[in-house]
Amino acid sequence: MIDPLETLKSYVRFPSVSTDPAFAEGMKGARDYATSLLEQLGFNVETVETDLHPVLYAERIRNPDWPHVVLYGHYDVQPADPLNLWTSEPFDPQVRDGRVYGRGTADNKGPTVVHISALSRVLEKFPDLQLNLSYVIEGEEEIGSPSMAKFFDSHGERLSKADFLLVSDTGSPNAEQIVVTTAIRGLVDLEIKLKGAKSDLHSGIHGGAVYNPLQALSEICASLHNPDGSVNVPGFYDDVLPIHDWEREQLARYPETVESYRDMLGVPGFFPANGLSPLEAVRFGPTLEFNGIGGGYQGEGSKTVIPSEAFAKITCRLVANQNPAKIQEAVIAAIEARCPDALKLEIRRGGSGEPYMVVPPGCPNTPADQPEPLARAFESAEASIAKAFGKPPIYLREGGSIPVIADFKNRAGLDSLMVGLFTPLDNLHAPDESFDLSIMENATAAFEEIICGIAGVK
Amino acid sequence: MIDPLETLKSYVRFPSVSTDPAFAEGMKGARDYATSLLEQLGFNVETVETDLHPVLYAERIRNPDWPHVVLYGHYDVQPADPLNLWTSEPFDPQVRDGRVYGRGTADNKGPTVVHISALSRVLEKFPDLQLNLSYVIEGEEEIGSPSMAKFFDSHGERLSKADFLLVSDTGSPNAEQIVVTTAIRGLVDLEIKLKGAKSDLHSGIHGGAVYNPLQALSEICASLHNPDGSVNVPGFYDDVLPIHDWEREQLARYPETVESYRDMLGVPGFFPANGLSPLEAVRFGPTLEFNGIGGGYQGEGSKTVIPSEAFAKITCRLVANQNPAKIQEAVIAAIEARCPDALKLEIRRGGSGEPYMVVPPGCPNTPADQPEPLARAFESAEASIAKAFGKPPIYLREGGSIPVIADFKNRAGLDSLMVGLFTPLDNLHAPDESFDLSIMENATAAFEEIICGIAGVK
Structure with a gap:
């Protein structure tokens, strides 16, 4: 029997910071620990090498006629700094006031331990459970999952035989009210730079002659929204689907x-x-957001320069059915059309992620061909969460982006059942990250029932 | 007899950086050296204490009926860094290719030495020269002349008895073509900060709800110019005077x-x-310029935040007859009116400087009451420069700002004859500052004649 809290504490003690090569040992420790947990459950675990951090691909497949669930998680965590803002050491988990503190407790080691604990209890009770299981635990989620494309090249075919994906890497508002996430926004990243004179100019000697890059940048950036706040880029909203009443009701x-x-x-x-x-x-809405704008003098007081260049870092969050490549080109075309001749424009095309949406069963826009195991999983999740938490879940879209969720859909045909287990109090990516022990307990109980429901046992 | 080059080299060897307390000894050395030069010429030199660097106030006054000229210069220099970009040491002047290199050679020690050398030659030839002279050499020009207001409080009355001011702290295009500067632009400095959420926000989780301070800042800044580049602030151009044909001809x-x-x-x-x-x-035109804009992520690549705040540093250059206080309030009023309610606006009112203009004699807009000694000085300058440089000067307004010139006008009633002695090749405020030796020689000869002309001797 796996003890959720002790297991999570052990898992968190491996400092698995994927972005920093100094943490290679912590990455290996977390990977080996996750492997041992999966092996205890009877999974056959394959360590899939990548250019950076291997993906764990585990299977417990007994009969092609049984339902087949893929679980997803990630063993990597965000850097812990600034270290001085932590109450206790980030990789020495401590329990205080009903929470366990440590980097990765909520994102995503806690939810993974919830899944694994629930599975261990079910499989102990039903060793011959009629359910095929695959488990994907990657080590690069916190750096944008760069190796997952190759992973889908090699494993997408095997994954596509499954019925759906079970994920807990989204949020809920508090420990009482669980959200089943129905959509994740996509992402488009780009940066523009405007260049004027070959060096900064004296604003007295030359002011009035040249087009200040900061002025032109402001004018271009200002043009990207309408006065009502909507995005002023031709075609930006073309593919946005209507919002359904049931979504507003939720x-x-x-x-x-x-x-x-x-x-x-x-x-x-x-x-x-x-x-x-x-x-x-x-x-429900797509955005065009300025994440950083800069140019010219940044220090205290005044310095009378006309800067030689200025930049803007822009990301868009996209809703279901919008295409990141198309939106990126539309935004760039608008900027190019609005850039004055007196300046040179440089553009960096950053990465992108597809939006994703899944419609629960029983809604007016539920796809007619929704796989029966996925529908059953949604129904089981509703009943199990209602029982464990005392309230049924809310079905709600989320504003953040998890591009790998769309990849599972597009590369392996798998829709996702996303049960949100972290809350705003958990301080994701920040100092004093923690995970609520009551959520851990109630969610383990809920997932026990969800899994039984999918497998058709009680 | 003062040797211009050797005198300048000695003067430059005192590292008189006014902004840095570590250079107190250099400031004192430069001050003492300038005092000794003025005393050699028969000036009575008074060291006027200020809160920071004393002003040298020197007089050689013999007869209240004679013409009376005030000369102005500054003994402080800009910091020399970055030191590694200098070919030779900044405070060890070296002659190369007809130029003397060192910090302060052009701004403003070289022009001061030109004035003093010319005076020494004239006074040697005409010991009883019928000319009253005052000399003001301040030590805070490079930090915005903060002590000059107090200096005018104590010495404005005495200065007001003079006829006009003689200054060489402006520019000419090259060593052959001297400019007599007819106007200096004024300056208005302000900074705005827009504040939104109490901390940076995740652009996925919260993007779409809040008004991004960078977006609002771009919209406000973009609104401050019209599409044709003119300033879009009510009243901004109200007090701008027409440009005269003679100015375009010059x-x-x-x-x-x-x-x-x-x-x-x-x-x-x-x-x-x-x-x-x-x-x-x-x-000829006033400007509104963005010297620095910033907010959000400034590093490499992308970080998906909505920043909690954004700032813009703004300065305006004003032309003759515009009022800095009025313009500052007009710009602030426009910004306040255009700031959305969803954000908090903070404003820093920076310093300001009055614009200044003087019209040479014989122009359609020359004031009828122009003092005769000033008119004679202009005429003498034209003839003397034509003789020494082979070409008459151009009468031209300049884009930069020297607020103390307007102070001499407003606090002591003195107009200025500004003869530009530095050129774009001199690298003012930059590494490898230098002063052209042919300008030094020709200008010394020219000023010799100018002084004789004002005093009415040959």
């Missing part, structure tokens, strides 16, 4: 109001576009 | 074309406003 159950959301963020006001409320806009 | 003699100017700056094109050519715009 959101109405969300335990946060516009007022409580505003207080949480500390903003004087909101500015959602396209007639959406702030809570709707982050879930 | 500019036509300027030895630079739009093409050569473009090549020098290395810009793909120009963007002057209000129908001015690029060469006109920097001299």
Whole structure:
């Protein structure tokens, strides 16, 4: 029997920071530990080499006629710094006030341990469970999953034989209200640089003659939204699907109001576009966001220069059915068309991720060909979560991006059942990351029932 | 007899960096050296204490009925760094290829030595020269002349008895063509900061709800110019005076074309406003310039944040008759009116400087009450420069700002005869600053004649 808390503490003690080569030993430790857990459950574990951190691919496949679930998680974590802001050491997990603190406790080692603990309990009770299982645990999620494309090249065919994907790498609002995530936004990344004179100029001697790159940049950036906040790029909204009533009804159950959301963020006001409320806009609407703009003097006080260049870092979050490549080109075309001749424009095309959406069974827009095991899993999840947490889940889109979820769909045909297990209190990617022990307990119980429900046992 | 080159070399050897307390000894050395030069000429030198670096106030006054000229210079220099870009040590002056290299050679020790050498020659020839002289040499010009207001409080009354000011702290295009500067632009400095959420936000989780401070900043900044490049602030141009034909005729003699100017700056094109050519715009037009804009992620690649704040550093260059305080308030009022409610606006009001203009005698807009000694000085300068340099000067406005020139006008009623002695090749404020020895020689000869002309001797 796997003890969830002790197992999570052991897993977190391996400092598996994927972005920093100094943590190679921690990466190997976390990988080996995850392998041993999967082997205890009877999985055959394959360590798939990549250019950087291997992917663990585990199978427990007994009969091609049984339902087949793929589970996904990642064994890598974000860097722990700034270290001085942690109450206890990031890789020495400590329990305080019903939470276990440590880097990776919530993202994503805790949810993985919940899955594995639930599986271990089910398989102990039903050693001959009529369910095929695959488990993918990657080690590069925190650096954008660069090796997963190759992994799908080699393993997509085997994965495509499964029925659906089970993931817990999304969020819920608090420890009482679980969200089953129905969509993840896509992502487009680009950077523009405007270049004027060959060096910074004296704003007295030359001011008035040249087009200040910061002025032109402001004008281009300002042109990318309409006064109502909507994105002013031809074609940007062409492929956006309508929002269904059931989605708004689900959101109405969300335990946060516009007022409580505003207080949480500390903003004087909101500015959602396209007639959406702030809570709707982050879930149902695409965005074009400036993540960084800079140029000229950045220090204290004043320095009277006309800078030689200026940059803007732009990302778009895309909703279901939008195409990242198409949007990236549309945004670039708009910027190119609006760049004045008096300046030189350079563009860096960054990475992108597809949006993804899954519709639960029983909705007006549920696909007619939804696989029966996926439908059963959704139904089982609803009942099990309602029982374990005392409230049924809310079905809700999420604003963040997990491109690998769309890859599972596009490369292996698998839709996802996404059960959100972390909350805003968990401090993901920040100091004092933690995981709620009541969620751990209730979710383990819920997943036990979900798995039984999929396998058709009680 | 003062030897110009050896005197300048001695003067430059005192590292008088006003902004850095580590150079206190160099400041004192330069001050003492300038004092000794003035005393050699028979000046009575007063060291006027300030909160920081004393002002030298020297007088050689014999008869209240004689013409009375005030000379102005500054004994402080810019910091010499980056030191590794200097060919020889910045405070060990070296002569190479007809130039003397060292920090301060052109700005402003060389021009001061030209004035003093010319005076020494004239006074040697005419010991009883019928000319009253005052000399103001300050030590804070490179840090914005903060102590000069107090100096005018204590000495403005005495200065107001003089006829005009003689200054060489402006530029000429090259060693053959001297410019007599007829105007200096004023300056307004301000900084705005837009604040949104209390910390940076995840652009996926929260993107779509909040008004990104960088987006709002771009929109506000973009609104500050019209599509034709003119400033879009109500009242901005209200007090701008018309440009006279004689000014355009003078500019036509300027030895630079739009093409050569473009090549020098290395810009793909120009963007002057209000129908001015690029060469006109920097001299005749006011500007609103972004010296620095920043916010959000500034490093390599991408980071998907919505920043909590963004800033823009703005300065305006003002032309004659514009009022800095009025313009500053007009710009701030426009920004406040255009700032969305969803963000908090903070404003830093920086310093300002008045614009200044003087019209040479014989122009259609020459003031009827122009003092006769000033008119005579202009005429003497024209003839003397023509003789020493082989070409008469061009009368031209300049784009930069020297607020103390307007202070002499406003606090002591003195107009300025500004003879530009540095050129773009002199690398002012940059490594390898130098001063052209042929300018030094010809200008010393010219000033000798100018002084004689003012005093009415040959």
